[in-house]
Amino acid sequence: MNDTTPYLSELLLRLHGIDISKYEDSFLHNALLKGATESRCASVEEYGVLLKERRSAADLFLQYLNIQYSEFLRNTLTFSVLEGIILPSLLSKIKAGKRKELRIWCAACAAGQEAYSLAMLLEERRPGDPDAPSYRIFATDQSDTVIEEALLGRYSAGEIQNVSMKRVAAWFTEQGGVYIVREELRANIQFSVFDLFSEQSRFPPESIYGDFDLVFCANLLYYYKREYRQVILDKVRSAIARGGYLVTGETEREILLQNAHVEVIPQSAIFRV
Ligand SMILES: C[S@@+](CC[C@H](N)C(=O)[O-])C[C@H]1O[C@@H](n2cnc3c(N)ncnc32)[C@H](O)[C@@H]1O
Structure with missing residues (x-):
């Protein structure tokens, strides 16, 4: 659980109409870490500012949440x-x-x-x-x-x-x-x-x-x-x-x-x- 996630959840909904409230905190946190790394941000907090300011960054973050990987005959x-x-x-x-x-x-x-x-x-x-x-x-x-x-x-x-x-x-x-x-x-x-x-x-x-x-x-x-x-x-x-x-x-x-x-x-x- 990360303190940033509830704040970010409220912020993304208010600023960009993106609802991430259903997602598990640990899953959100991993996506935030991935987003921060990919965007070359020094911290999750810095990435949070980017998400707040740029709609395109928020849309990309949403894509990190929507994992669509699959396999034939998986398992x-x-x-x-x-x-x-x-x-x-x-x-x-x-x-x-x-x-x-x-x-x-x-x-x-x-x-x-x-x-x-x-x-x-x-x-x-x-x-x-x-x-x-x-x-x-x-x-x-x-x-x-x-x-x-x-x-x-x-x-x-x-x-x-x-x-x-x-x-x-x-x-x-x-x-x-x-x-x-x-x-x-x-x-x-x-x-x-x-x-x-x-x-x-x-x-x-x-x-x-x-x-x-x-x-x-x-x-x-x-x-x-x-x-x-x-x-x-x-x-x-x-x-x-x-x-x-x-x-x-x-x-x-x-x-x-x-x-x-x-x-x-x-x-x-x-x-x-
Ligand atoms: C990781 S893939 C798994 C695909 C496949 N079931 C498998 O096991 O290989 C997860 C899929 O669930 C879909 N998904 C996530 N939330 C969903 C929802 N609320 N309703 C329908 N599909 C959803 C995603 O779009 C994605 O294609």
């Missing part, structure tokens, strides 16, 4: 458990029930890596299970910039480094060093802008009614103060169908464990809701 254990246990079991359950499709929500999808990774796993099951139910992935993020990137589905070699060569050959087309996601992976994904703090809806309006079998809410909870994490968790939990699962990031497992949630397999970051 190997999570995706192995999904591939080997969770997805087969959800698909069997759907086959036996009334509903005809598997419904997934990636609630902070960044540039689409999470959603395309899931589509890969589901498409790869199809040849061995021709009667498998269809699936739909609703992939949302608060940032329209990342949603535009997700829709383009174009990645550098570095961005697909977690994807095996076999999968790269199967699911991407290479054009001058850029790897473009194949149409089959896009077909069942709907990308849209959705802020998890939106008071209008508990789930992406495109999904019509929520009721998801699997929700990814990974690598964003730790940015926010406890009460705001709770708002997000309540929202995503309420959108999960009975017997469904919630997936978080490796670093956020503790938040869920402290909330009396039980992991399906230790360290998997997958929770039954």
Whole structure:
């Protein structure tokens, strides 16, 4: 906790209309240190003066807060458990029930890596299970910039480094060093802008009614103060169908464990809701 953060929070709101009050103090402090270094300020206090005086510096600071880093198949254990246990079991359950499709929500999808990774796993099951139910992935993020990137589905070699060569050959087309996601992976994904703090809806309006079998809410909870994490968790939990699962990031497992949630397999970051 740094004494500068409450003062700065009030100041940015008053002078520039920028609301940083939801962010965790330690997260804000790290962003302030980064901003001070990048702007060659001698101290956080000096950086505070810069933020006060220059709107452009404040906008840049906001970008430091909005971390949009993601990876394909991020967290190997999570995706192995999904591939080997969770997805087969959800698909069997759907086959036996009334509903005809598997419904997934990636609630902070960044540039689409999470959603395309899931589509890969589901498409790869199809040849061995021709009667498998269809699936739909609703992939949302608060940032329209990342949603535009997700829709383009174009990645550098570095961005697909977690994807095996076999999968790269199967699911991407290479054009001058850029790897473009194949149409089959896009077909069942709907990308849209959705802020998890939106008071209008508990789930992406495109999904019509929520009721998801699997929700990814990974690598964003730790940015926010406890009460705001709770708002997000309540929202995503309420959108999960009975017997469904919630997936978080490796670093956020503790938040869920402290909330009396039980992991399906230790360290998997997958929770039954
Ligand atoms: C670090 S990325 C994580 C992406 C992906 N879930 C993963 O685990 O790789 C965090 C994402 O959360 C999004 N985000 C942050 N706050 C959000 C909110 N209130 N509603 C929706 N998306 C949010 C950011 O725009 C960013 O794209």
